[in-house]
Amino acid sequence: MDTKNTHEIDIVLATSSKINSVDFDNLSFGSTFTDHMLVCDFKEGKWGKPVIKPYEPFMIDPSAKVFHYGQAIFEGMKAYKDEQDQVWIFRPDQNLDRFNKSAVRMAMPEVPESIFIDGLKTILDIERAWVKKGLGNTLYIRPFMIAIGSGVIAQPSTQYRFMIILSPAKSYYSGDVKVIIAEHYSRAANGGIGAAKAAGNYSAQFYPQKLAQEKGFQQIIWTDDATHTKLEEAGTMNVFFKINDTLYTAPTSERILDGVTRKSLIDLAKREGIKVEERSVLVDEIVTAAKDGSLKEIFGAGTAAVVSPIVGFQYKEDYYELPKLQNSIAMDLKDKLTKIQYNLAEDTFGWTVKI
Known part of the structure; x- marks a missing residue:
């Protein structure tokens, strides 16, 4: 040696x-x-x-x-x-x-x-x-x-x-991603370690995720531990919702990881003139938006997956298919982000470091 x-x-x-x-x-x-x-x-x-x-x-x-x-x-x-x-x-x-x-x-x-x-x-x-x-x-x-x-x-x-x-x-996920909204299990609780990338956070997800996969879903959208009315993360990713022309995502907290991809997508979206709101997103409003057609996209964001579009979700006994879009914000943001990461587009944010 x-x-x-x-x-x-x-x-x-x-x-x-x-x-x-x-x-x-x-x-x-x-x-x-x-x-x-x-x-x-x-x-x-x-x-x-x-x-x-x-x-x-x-x-x-x-x-x-x-x-x-x-x-x-x-x-x-x-x-x-x-x-x-x-x-x-x-x-x-x-x-x-x-x-x-x-x-x-x-x-x-x-x-x-x-x-x-x-x-x-x-x-x-x-x-x-x-x-x-x-x-x-x-x-x-x-x-x-x-x-x-x-x-x-x-x-x-x-x-x-x-x-x-x-x-x-290569790519972390392949194929269509369908999710189920959690009604009982939670990823984290106030005062806990949800904001830390602690190993135990992930092992605690394995059992409810196994149950979801047995029902034909790839991931779970986690809800808050107290009321199960607020949407928080999707599996091991932060999650975004596009309703009409606005992008929504839950704010970081003691329960929600401060994702690097998440914050980068928010900055990119704002640069592109896309309206972004960081606020609590309620299960009921997403279900209502899915029913009236104003829910356009849901996608997860994380280092491994980068951006993972979600094709549909189930809540209680009802499944909601999302529209197939030719101009997807998720894929457009992913394209812009990956081009910066691969030095194919100008990094106006100063994010990349050369080895």
């Missing part, structure tokens, strides 16, 4: 690459990983030196607090390659900010920019061959942190591990 030190990051390069064994035309999302990973441990009240090393399993004590008390957070990001073979990332400062807000909420240490951003840039530079050109081709980036301190006493860990792993990806 080739070992070197760059910008306070130790680098141990793999002796060979597995890239030639990967079928990039037939990728299953999040199941193939690049040659290297970044690892950095927090012990005795301070962060150690990050190490980029070959991707491999690692040993951890069975009593590590991540297993027993769920101290685990993550982010989702992507890298893109333009036609000149330049690699770009999108709004990494927003991911770092949200990551550290999640850390604070989960009683975990914040990760310095010198580890998160500099480490990300360094590992992406090493793995740039894994970022393939062409719209839809990306390198999915998964920064995460887990509690590795041992002991089953119910208190925060004193030791943590921050890591970055990378996975080549």
